[in-house]
Amino acid sequence: MREQLTRETTANVYLVLFSLSVLLNIFLLCQHFSFHSPSRPSSTISELSWTRRAAAEAEAVAAISCSGHGRAYVDGVLDNWRPTCECNTCYIGSDCSVLLSNCSADVDSGDPLFLEPYWMQHAAKGAVVLSGWHRMSYSTTDHFKSLELENHIRLLHAAVGNAITDGKYLVFGTGSTQLINALVYALSPENTSSPASVVATVPYYPMYKEQTELFNGRDYEWEGATAKWRNSNKTNFVEFVTSPNNPDCLLCDSVLGGSSVIYDHAYYWPHFTAIPEPADGDAMIFTVSKLSGHAGSRFGWAFIKDENVYNKVSNYLQYNSMGASRDTQSRIFNYVKVILAEIGSNADIFEFGFNKLRKRWQRLQALVNSSSRFSLQQLSPQYCTYFKKIRDPSPAYAWLKCENEEDADCAEVLMKGGIISRGGTKFGSSTQYTRLSLLKTDDNFEMLLQKFKPLVASSDENTSEISSF
Amino acid sequence: MREQLTRETTANVYLVLFSLSVLLNIFLLCQHFSFHSPSRPSSTISELSWTRRAAAEAEAVAAISCSGHGRAYVDGVLDNWRPTCECNTCYIGSDCSVLLSNCSADVDSGDPLFLEPYWMQHAAKGAVVLSGWHRMSYSTTDHFKSLELENHIRLLHAAVGNAITDGKYLVFGTGSTQLINALVYALSPENTSSPASVVATVPYYPMYKEQTELFNGRDYEWEGATAKWRNSNKTNFVEFVTSPNNPDCLLCDSVLGGSSVIYDHAYYWPHFTAIPEPADGDAMIFTVSKLSGHAGSRFGWAFIKDENVYNKVSNYLQYNSMGASRDTQSRIFNYVKVILAEIGSNADIFEFGFNKLRKRWQRLQALVNSSSRFSLQQLSPQYCTYFKKIRDPSPAYAWLKCENEEDADCAEVLMKGGIISRGGTKFGSSTQYTRLSLLKTDDNFEMLLQKFKPLVASSDENTSEISSF
Numbered sequence: 001m002r003e004q005l006t007r008e009t010t011a012n013v014y015l016v017l018f019s020l021s022v023l024l025n026i027f028l029l030c031q032h033f034s035f036h037s038p039s040r041p042s043s044t045i046s047e048l049s050w051t052r053r054a055a056a057e058a059e060a061v062a063a064i065s066c067s068g069h070g071r072a073y074v075d076g077v078l079d080n081w082r083p084t085c086e087c088n089t090c091y092i093g094s095d096c097s098v099l100l101s102n103c104s105a106d107v108d109s110g111d112p113l114f115l116e117p118y119w120m121q122h123a124a125k126g127a128v129v130l131s132g133w134h135r136m137s138y139s140t141t142d143h144f145k146s147l148e149l150e151n152h153i154r155l156l157h158a159a160v161g162n163a164i165t166d167g168k169y170l171v172f173g174t175g176s177t178q179l180i181n182a183l184v185y186a187l188s189p190e191n192t193s194s195p196a197s198v199v200a201t202v203p204y205y206p207m208y209k210e211q212t213e214l215f216n217g218r219d220y221e222w223e224g225a226t227a228k229w230r231n232s233n234k235t236n237f238v239e240f241v242t243s244p245n246n247p248d249c250l251l252c253d254s255v256l257g258g259s260s261v262i263y264d265h266a267y268y269w270p271h272f273t274a275i276p277e278p279a280d281g282d283a284m285i286f287t288v289s290k291l292s293g294h295a296g297s298r299f300g301w302a303f304i305k306d307e308n309v310y311n312k313v314s315n316y317l318q319y320n321s322m323g324a325s326r327d328t329q330s331r332i333f334n335y336v337k338v339i340l341a342e343i344g345s346n347a348d349i350f351e352f353g354f355n356k357l358r359k360r361w362q363r364l365q366a367l368v369n370s371s372s373r374f375s376l377q378q379l380s381p382q383y384c385t386y387f388k389k390i391r392d393p394s395p396a397y398a399w400l401k402c403e404n405e406e407d408a409d410c411a412e413v414l415m416k417g418g419i420i421s422r423g424g425t426k427f428g429s430s431t432q433y434t435r436l437s438l439l440k441t442d443d444n445f446e447m448l449l450q451k452f453k454p455l456v457a458s459s460d461e462n463t464s465e466i467s468s469f
Numbered sequence: 470m471r472e473q474l475t476r477e478t479t480a481n482v483y484l485v486l487f488s489l490s491v492l493l494n495i496f497l498l499c500q501h502f503s504f505h506s507p508s509r510p511s512s513t514i515s516e517l518s519w520t521r522r523a524a525a526e527a528e529a530v531a532a533i534s535c536s537g538h539g540r541a542y543v544d545g546v547l548d549n550w551r552p553t554c555e556c557n558t559c560y561i562g563s564d565c566s567v568l569l570s571n572c573s574a575d576v577d578s579g580d581p582l583f584l585e586p587y588w589m590q591h592a593a594k595g596a597v598v599l600s601g602w603h604r605m606s607y608s609t610t611d612h613f614k615s616l617e618l619e620n621h622i623r624l625l626h627a628a629v630g631n632a633i634t635d636g637k638y639l640v641f642g643t644g645s646t647q648l649i650n651a652l653v654y655a656l657s658p659e660n661t662s663s664p665a666s667v668v669a670t671v672p673y674y675p676m677y678k679e680q681t682e683l684f685n686g687r688d689y690e691w692e693g694a695t696a697k698w699r700n701s702n703k704t705n706f707v708e709f710v711t712s713p714n715n716p717d718c719l720l721c722d723s724v725l726g727g728s729s730v731i732y733d734h735a736y737y738w739p740h741f742t743a744i745p746e747p748a749d750g751d752a753m754i755f756t757v758s759k760l761s762g763h764a765g766s767r768f769g770w771a772f773i774k775d776e777n778v779y780n781k782v783s784n785y786l787q788y789n790s791m792g793a794s795r796d797t798q799s800r801i802f803n804y805v806k807v808i809l810a811e812i813g814s815n816a817d818i819f820e821f822g823f824n825k826l827r828k829r830w831q832r833l834q835a836l837v838n839s840s841s842r843f844s845l846q847q848l849s850p851q852y853c854t855y856f857k858k859i860r861d862p863s864p865a866y867a868w869l870k871c872e873n874e875e876d877a878d879c880a881e882v883l884m885k886g887g888i889i890s891r892g893g894t895k896f897g898s899s900t901q902y903t904r905l906s907l908l909k910t911d912d913n914f915e916m917l918l919q920k921f922k923p924l925v926a927s928s929d930e931n932t933s934e935i936s937s938f
Contacts, residue, residue, distance in 0.1 A: 116605055124522050131592065320646065
């Protein structure tokens, strides 16, 4: 009887175990099939097919370690079929881990890499996937322009409050660089014996002069600084007004007050300046390089009030390049959408950019002010309609002046101290001045401070104040 | 005893079932964990993280049905937050399913959409994924140029055998359009009282004239057709040689034999022409528009022999746009790699392009030849070093002549018959001629044949021959 009971118990135990096991199987099979089900929403990975190879490749390349001092790209130089790290200035080695000794701080160009960490921190938002058949045609939704990108650029200006765009035409350029000469061309008279005089106020962005002289059209010529023409009765000017100005970052307006003014508002974003009111010029240039930091994308835009000027600019762009890359327009469309969506959130790019540049400015300013050898442009806190408060300066550039007579060539002085800057004469100014870019990587900025310290210290023996840098 | 045996048997059956179930448990658990294992190779979907959202979005948009007469893009015009179909000419409706009645066949532009099906058929190869921080800098691996793209372009020319690139510099442009004026600028004398004369042989690509006149630099001017200068003792020419020529698709060489010749080899690929030998000009322009079909990407390149000319072109490109979009360079890098890898395979893009254009040409030619009202340029089969055989013609354009006196304006005759073509005068030729693009979508080409039939039929009553079209 006991044996019988034992057998019965054994059978029951097996039955229970079998049942549990069957339940587990049912659960696992459900899991298995739901994971492969084609009816899952489109955001799950199970559906990916033709994008998978490229997506996996992009993630694999992004995962290559460059020690925080560089990054690898899918189109990087290959070593053993693998893209190599591209290191920040002064860092070398296959993983950018080696800091070069005696390396100069390169703060020459306006390379906007201060925004690179923003896009690394928001990787999913920044990813862009293009199909092989994406926009192969010359035509897009509005001739050479993406209509949705146009709409979103207008929405962004309205949300930031930095430009009035209603009643103005919009053109896209291969960088704002292309739009500079396009506007000079469009604002110059045609077939004239008196070409337009292209001018700007010192210190000015060198591109205006260099480009105007290089393209050397019959209908315009570079005529230098506005100061020279302030009291002349000459007309027929095309005046560049850069606001905030490059290099000194001050808000500016027209000096000659003529009708043909090109407002270059590349830096009129809350990263770089307070926004006291929306800009409303008849011809206003902007660029994505200084908005999202994508200088390599070569994408800029201009708002144009006058229909004839707009038609001439459009014509110029058609014959110069048949518009800006549609691949880039698609990529920038994504970034404008992200920037718009994140306004006021924890991922607000303007908040990110402002905080980074303000801190850099404060640290550089403290260092410069610790001696009398150098001085910086005067910038004051100002009310910003975007942040809805009085905000500290956060300029893109330091416009440095060497105050001592023996330091006649300021860029040369810095160069000897291991700092590559952009000398004042390029901006139509004197050698007493030089421009330091505050826009580059953290590595660049830290190296600038490191090299600057002894220059300040050697000027007077007041080293105690700067030991905290 | 029998009961005891039954119980024993029951227990054994349960044991067997339990064991089997456990084995299935183990198998399913292994499956489950291996599927989620991070050690699987990088090509599986399980590892995707930050690219997933964008990849899923791209696939969802690609899956929008446009009835084979259109396609939706990720940056398309939104309707209810969903990109809308962009339909081929003559098709309308939210899914492009409605054929417009009385719609003209638009064969005006050289939009290379004949290659769109190639990239749709090879979707995985064509996908490109860019991170948010991809190449934000102005600088890339070779100043404004991607070094790996340069290397692969050189490899492609070597593999196709259409150009000798050794010992020549390479520049990238925002389309070959940008390179035209860059080369005119670079080949013209500086600060001269006798500007360079820019010329081309009739019929010529209109861009040379239009662009040269629009930019109107002081150092060059448009001087029209080479025929005018053949017996002059004037020097100082910049001569455009387009080979194969646009619009008549014949292989050409310099007429004036001067030293400053710009060879435009946009169509010197096996899609469009036999490749009798590699081109070896001192200045040769190519464009991706007519290689892979990505006209919207705005990317072209030029090989330049002379270092001074190269430096001047580079300088021009720097001041015009600071190079071509790095996003686009990355995308084109992928396509050049794919094209190279598939040479000689079932997915050879040249084979695909050649077959498509040859068939189009044969069908159009049969139709035109069925009456005496029209004629086409004479093209003969020729030995091609790429295909290693004598191949039939497969031109990008038909250069159509109206043979009847009453059809004095050929483009106008076609327009009345519902065909939008590009009239001969634009090419410096007469109104007797007009250009028909054979490069566009299948829908465009079929509509061309449909509209052409009655024009041929109405000229003579010989309709029986063409009933097969």
